[in-house]
Amino acid sequence: MRGRPTIYDDKDVLMKAQKVFWTKGFTATSLEDILGAIGMGSGSFYNAFKGGKKELFRKAILQRREAFNQFKEELNKSESPIDLIKDFFRSISKDDRQTHLQGCIIVNTVVEMASLDEDLEKEAVTILKEVEQMFTAAIEKAQKKGTLKNQTNPAVLGRYLITFWGGLNILRRMYPDHKQLIKQIEMQLEIIS
Numbered sequence: 001m002r003g004r005p006t007i008y009d010d011k012d013v014l015m016k017a018q019k020v021f022w023t024k025g026f027t028a029t030s031l032e033d034i035l036g037a038i039g040m041g042s043g044s045f046y047n048a049f050k051g052g053k054k055e056l057f058r059k060a061i062l063q064r065r066e067a068f069n070q071f072k073e074e075l076n077k078s079e080s081p082i083d084l085i086k087d088f089f090r091s092i093s094k095d096d097r098q099t100h101l102q103g104c105i106i107v108n109t110v111v112e113m114a115s116l117d118e119d120l121e122k123e124a125v126t127i128l129k130e131v132e133q134m135f136t137a138a139i140e141k142a143q144k145k146g147t148l149k150n151q152t153n154p155a156v157l158g159r160y161l162i163t164f165w166g167g168l169n170i171l172r173r174m175y176p177d178h179k180q181l182i183k184q185i186e187m188q189l190e191i192i193s
Helices: 010-028 031-038 042-048 052-077 081-092 097-102 105-113 118-145 154-174 178-192
Strands: none
Touching (some): 010 031, 010 052, 042 052, 052 081, 052 105, 081 118, 105 118, 105 154, 154 178
């Protein structure tokens, strides 16, 4: 006789797991950490996530894609997408110390998985490339509209913003302070004025 089916909120479970992975990374996160965070027993966990920790991690990082897709929709609708991009970067400086020390789960994944798991690294790289394309499209739109002075190839500027994003996620760990970060952010954003 089968046990009763486990009912859980998939989105809630992924958010809780994402928080643990974001704080500790994939390698340092134990099954006990995961089970404690999501409130499941190991049987229910493996029933829900046949691929175990790796499957849960993949789903947790892919959930970040949803946030980027929402931002992409805002950029597409905006009359001033460059201002939205600038506000996005500026808002990072206002995060609390713990958030600064966590950095970006996608950037963290690219770095951690570089020599650990090629599939997970590719997943994270794909997400960053999608963000790069989003930036590139917004830059191209602003250039055509005449609201962006810098006429450098949009693909180069889009890649610049990804480089900035990766570097900023290291810098915020070094200087988890709004006053320190905002100066650096403003200086970097001058390129898309």
